[in-house]
Amino acid sequence: MLLSTRRGCGFNSVKLSLRVIIVLCILLIYVSSRILLSSFSSALPDKIEPNFRIDNSYQKYNHQHDNADDIIDNIIANDRNIVDILEYNESMSTNYTAQISQYQSESGTTVTNTTTAAPTKKPPSMEDMIIDTQRQKIAAEMNDFNFTEEMIGLSSLTPETNGRQIHNIIISTWRSGSTFLGDILNAIPGTFYHFEPLAHFLTAQIRGPPKSTDAINTISELLKCNYTGLQQYLRHSKESGNQFLRAHTVPLWNSCKPHENLCWDPNFLNSFCRLFPIQTMKIVRLRAAFAESLFKDPALNVKVVLLIRDPRGTMASRKPHSWCDRPDCNTSAELCKDLVDDFKSAKILINKYPSQFKAIRYEDLSLNPFNMTKEIFNFYGMPFDQNIDNYLDLHTRTRDGGDYSTFRDSKTVPFLWTRSSTWAEVQRIQSYCAKAMSVWGYKLIDNKKELNSTMFNPLLQNPFAYDADFAAT
Structure with missing residues (x-):
């Protein structure tokens, strides 16, 4: 239990x-x-x-999973849109690049900024249009020009095409015929003419440094078509009372006068000068000895003609002009000292530079203009064509115009001094100029009766006489 x-x-x-x-x-x-x-x-x-x-x-x-699926679907759709946009942009870029290439090929220009809208051609400047117009005029003028074997063609002579420009110079003094000879040379097609390029030295002769250094530099830079550093030359020629100097360069004056600032714009002048195959100068303030400085510069390609006149004719022609109020112009002693020095220089230069230096007398040119002009043109390497023949025929038969006119009876003009000068004036000039007249071949007048005689011939043999055989052709 x-x-x-x-x-x-x-x-x-x-x-x-x-x-x-x-x-x-x-x-x-x-x-x-x-x-x-x-x-x-x-x-x-x-x-x-x-x-x-x-x-x-x-x-x-x-619900969140469904939203995520929607987001993923949206992302995929957006990706497809982005791909479409990229493909479209690539297509547009290809088309635009092709358009630019076609434009560059047609216009010869270069487009560097491809982010801009459609490219447009830049309109030419006023200066460019003037330059292009003159270029075409020169080509037309030279179309029938008789080019020598040395010249080859226009492009071989123009600096803008890296050609070797021809440079022809006249050295003389005031009222000795240099305007007459200068205008003959200026009648050659394609010529850029300098009328007294040393005018800014005023009424003075250039006999040594420092003026000679400045003068040679001015001439050299002009012949090289470089106006950039020539402020004094440009400033002087721009003054209202001196613009006639520029007017002698007819193509330039006609082109720039409607736009006057261009006439003295160094950049424009540099480009304009480089269009021409020939440059010609007439110089009345520089003594012959300094031509050697130009010969020593091989880039200049210079030939010089020294033009001499009877001092009695030179002084008589200067007498009416108020600008000739300086000792270098109004005293026969200074003139004849220069004539003697020029003679000494001419002997040296002709011996040393026979193909680049020549001495002639104005009286010989005036008495025999056609044959002497042929000789001068032969020296310069210029063809003597029908245009020059026509010019001489027009300008040497009758006198027309004022004291500076080159329309004249060439056979009488050199000796007008025998009628306009007094016997006292002739005696005074001869007292200072006997040596100069002797070396250059001018005869002294012995009395007043001989001065007034229509039979008096003041010319003796020219020490640098031209080739008579050539002149007769």
């Missing part, structure tokens, strides 16, 4: 323990479910039933 009682008590204890374990398991399951549900929706009210919470959490997850 006692044993049965003990067995009953043990069984009851086991049952109690099982119940406790079961309760604990239920509590564990409940707590675990709470934790699991909280991961889906920790914000749901405690009183909502567990099944609803689970269903709602899955619905929210599914």
Whole structure:
């Protein structure tokens, strides 16, 4: 009995323990479910039933998943749009590049900024149009020009095409026929003519440094078509009373006069000068000895003609002009000293540079203009064509115009001084100029009767006489 009682008590204890374990398991399951549900929706009210919470959490997850799918779809669609845009831009860039290449080929220009809109041709400047017009005029003028073998063609003579320009210079003094000879040379097609480029030295003869250094530099830079550093030359020729100097350069004056600032713009002048195959200068302030400085510069390609006149004719021609009021111009002693020095220089230069230096007398040119001009042109290497023949025929038959006119009866003009000068004036000049007249071949007048005689011939043999055989052809 006692044993049965003990067995009953043990069984009851086991049952109690099982119940406790079961309760604990239920509590564990409940707590675990709470934790699991909280991961889906920790914000749901405690009183909502567990099944609803689970269903709602899955619905929210599914909704978020659907949204994610939509986002991915949108991204894929956007990617496709981006690819389409990139392909379109590449196509447009290819087309635009092709358009630019075609434009560059047609216009000869270069487009460097391809981010801009369609390229447009830059309109030419006024200076460019003037230059181009003159270039065409020169080409037309030279179309019938008789180029020598040395010249080859126009492009071989123009600096803008790296050609070797021809440079012809006349050295003389005031009122000695240089304008007449200069205008003959200026009648050659394609000539850029400098009328007294040393005028800014005023009424003075240049016989040594520092003036001679400045003068040679001015001449050299002009012949090289470089006006950039010639401020004094440009400033002087721009003054209202001196613009006639520029007007003698007819092509330049006609081109720039409507836009006057261009006439003295160094950059424009540099470009304009480089169009011409020939430059010609007539210089009346520089003595012959300084021609050697020009010969020593091979880049200049210079030939010089020294033009001499009977001092009695020169002084008579200067007498009416008020500008000739300085000792270098109005005194026969200074003139004839220069004539003697020029003779000495001429002997040296003709011997040393026979193909580059020549001396002639104005009277010989005037008495025999056609043959002497042929000789001068032969020396300069210029063809004597019908245009020059016509010019001489027009300008040497009759006198027309004022004291500066080159329309004249050339056979009488050199000797007008025998009628306009008094015997006293002739005596005074001859007293200072006997040596100069002797070396250059001019005859002295012995008395007043001889001065008034229509039979008097003041010319003796020219010491540098031109070739008579050539003149007769």
